[in-house]
Amino acid sequence: MSQHAGITELPNIFAILADKFPENHFLKFAHLWENISYSLVIVLIIGVLAFFACRKKSLVPGRLQAAAEMIVGGVDGFVCGIMGPKGRKYTPFIGTLFIYILFMNLSGLIPFFKASTASWSTTMALALCVFFYVQYTAVRELGFLGYLDHLAGKPRGVLAFTIVMPLFMLFLHIITEFIRPVSLSLRLRGNMWGDEVLLSLLAGFGLQGLPLLFFNMSMAALTAVVQATVFCLLTTIYFALVLDHEEETV
Numbered sequence: 001m002s003q004h005a006g007i008t009e010l011p012n013i014f015a016i017l018a019d020k021f022p023e024n025h026f027l028k029f030a031h032l033w034e035n036i037s038y039s040l041v042i043v044l045i046i047g048v049l050a051f052f053a054c055r056k057k058s059l060v061p062g063r064l065q066a067a068a069e070m071i072v073g074g075v076d077g078f079v080c081g082i083m084g085p086k087g088r089k090y091t092p093f094i095g096t097l098f099i100y101i102l103f104m105n106l107s108g109l110i111p112f113f114k115a116s117t118a119s120w121s122t123t124m125a126l127a128l129c130v131f132f133y134v135q136y137t138a139v140r141e142l143g144f145l146g147y148l149d150h151l152a153g154k155p156r157g158v159l160a161f162t163i164v165m166p167l168f169m170l171f172l173h174i175i176t177e178f179i180r181p182v183s184l185s186l187r188l189r190g191n192m193w194g195d196e197v198l199l200s201l202l203a204g205f206g207l208q209g210l211p212l213l214f215f216n217m218s219m220a221a222l223t224a225v226v227q228a229t230v231f232c233l234l235t236t237i238y239f240a241l242v243l244d245h246e247e248e249t250v
Contacts, residue, residue: 010114010196010199010200010203011112012034012038012112012113012114013112013113014027014030014031014034014037014038014114015031015034016112017030017031018030018031034114035114035116035119035121035122036116036122038104038107038113038114038115038116039104039116039122041107042100042103042104042107042116043100045103046099046100046103049064049068050068052064053065053067053068054068071095071099072091072095075091075094075095075098075232076088076091076095078232078233078236079091079094079095079236082233082236082237082240083236083239083240083243086243087236087239087240090137090236090239093133094232094235094236094239097126097129097130097231097232097235098228098229098231098232100126101117101126101188101227101228101231101232102224102225102228104116104117104122105117105192105223105224105225105227105228106221106224108192108195108196108199108220108224109199109217109220109221109224114196115192115195115196115224117188117189117192117227118189118192118193118195118196119189119193120185120186120189122189123184123185123186123188123189123192124181124182124185124189126185126188126231127180127181127182127184127185128181130181130184130235130238131177131180131181134235134238134239134242135177137239137242137243138150138242141242141243142242147242148170150173150242151169151170151173151174151177152166152167152169152170152173153165153166153169153170153173155169180234180238184231184234184235187227187230187231188227188230188231191223191227192223192224192227195216195220195223195224198216198220199213199216199217199220202216
């Protein structure tokens with residue numbers, strides 16, 4: 001097992017190969033930036049699966065195409081169920097996040113692999129993508145002044161002529177917007193990091209820890225799905241909060 005920041009980790013293939021071939025610069029680089037390396041491996045795996053799922057589309061889908069259609073349909077129903085029909089334009093982004101995070105979460109259960117979502121650098125990068133896209137969407141849908149009005153709580157009537165309350169609401173909402181990517185990233189990272197530490201500790205017990213190890217692996221798989229869903233649920237809510245709700249009614 002390897003040590004990282006004082007915590008025992010399960011060995012992963014990049015760390016093993018870098019230790020076995022210390023003169024190989026590629027392996028040293030892959031091990032040094034192993035969270036990014038495993039993220040790129042997941043991108044490659046998803047890309048290959050997507051290619052084969054879409055290569056020969058037919059009215060009677062095969063297993064891979066049927067699985068892809070089920071995931072896409074489920075994510076679309078999930079997003080539109082919260083945001084309404086207008087949310088369909090955000091299904092590709094949120095669906096990509098869900099699949100990407102889910103695969104990264106589950107990769108930590110594969111021997112000699114590592115879940116990149118156990119690193120705050122990975123989850124923060126994902127959360128920042130959500131943050132900037134939400135801000136862009138808000139400005140595009142509401143306009144810059146309209147977004148400021150939204151952040152100020154849309155003061156109307158007598159409240160619009162008071163300065164303190166709209167400025168207080170504006171300040172509070174701006175702070176909230178900046179806190180969201182931090183909380184979003186820490187929630188995902190904390191859960192996945194905790195699972196990896198627990199599994200590594202149980203693996204250290206040897207054969208005596210196998211029953212607990214298998215049980216916790218099944219719980220970790222459930223956690224992987226739940227955390228990917230929670231991340232995308234909160235992302236969907238963030239989009240819904242900045243959209244013009246009057247235009248969404250059907």
